[in-house]
Amino acid sequence: MVGWIIRTLVLCFAVGFVLSFLRIDPASILTNSWETVQDIVSLAVEAGRWALPYILIGAVIVVPLSLIGLIVRWNRSRPPS
Incomplete structure (x- = not known):
């Protein structure tokens, strides 16, 4: 408790x-509950607009490396034929 x-x-x-x-x-x-909700949504949209370019730039490096790592782990987990 x-x-x-x-x-x-x-x-x-x-x-x-x-x-x-x-x-x-x-x-x-x-x-002002409705106005507060609108303010929060507005802040979230502004944060998204600010963060999106950085996310896209990072994705150029992170996504291919993540896929390569996934493929390597998948190949290691398969039993040898």
Whole structure:
């Protein structure tokens, strides 16, 4: 029970910290719920627009290397014929 309380308090702190960083306060969540949802979606879209170019650049290297690693592991796991 004490562990659950501590985990809940830590989670509340983390969520409160993130919401504070995003400039979302408790009053706006309770009184302007729809606007708060729209603000969160807007922030997520902006973050996606910022992150997408970096994801694509990284994918040029990561995806082929991951596929090569997958093929190598698959060949090792097959019994010799």
